[in-house]
Amino acid sequence: MYDMSFRYEVAHRPGGEGLFLCFSCGVCTATCPVAEVEEEFNPRRIIHQVLLGDRSVLASRTIWMCAACFRCVAHCPQGVEFANVLQVLREMAVEEGHVPLTWKQIIEDLDSRTQRLRRDVIASLWEKRAFTFPEYEDLWKERLEGGRHGENT
Ligand code: SF4
Ligand code: SF4
16 A cells, blocks of 8 residues: 655655655665665665655664665765665654654664774774773684784784
8 A cells, every 4th residue: 555645754854855866776775784784674675665655664674774874875876865764764653653762762872882882992902902892702703813813923
């Protein structure tokens, strides 16, 4: 069931203005680091759903997967600003009761913590010349060993 007013609702909100500029080239999906690891997440497809009037996208978990890196915004040839369109969809998803506001807040907090972790890892590597996060050592074991090896050569 398509709702042809849906795309206008999205485009009229701050952040959604570029929606109609999309010509479905797929550059956003090709450059998205989340799409690279999660095949269910496809920015081009999400825009297409909105343009078609497929309101069910608001109930989908895919609109919460974006990590707000803004690569899609930097690379889009049409200036659509997909990351901002996604923010509009998230706001509408909360307003229409598809997810509780607390989930939105948890995900925003997660994004903020992820950035803080990134900042702390970089500071640790540069300032202490060491990786000081034992809980993550397993993840980067080989690279850390390579780094130590590199330091000794
Ligand atoms: S949002 Fe931009 S990059 Fe993505 S499909 Fe549309 S025009 Fe292409
Ligand atoms: S802002 Fe979101 S959708 Fe855009 S490239 Fe980054 S993770 Fe992908």
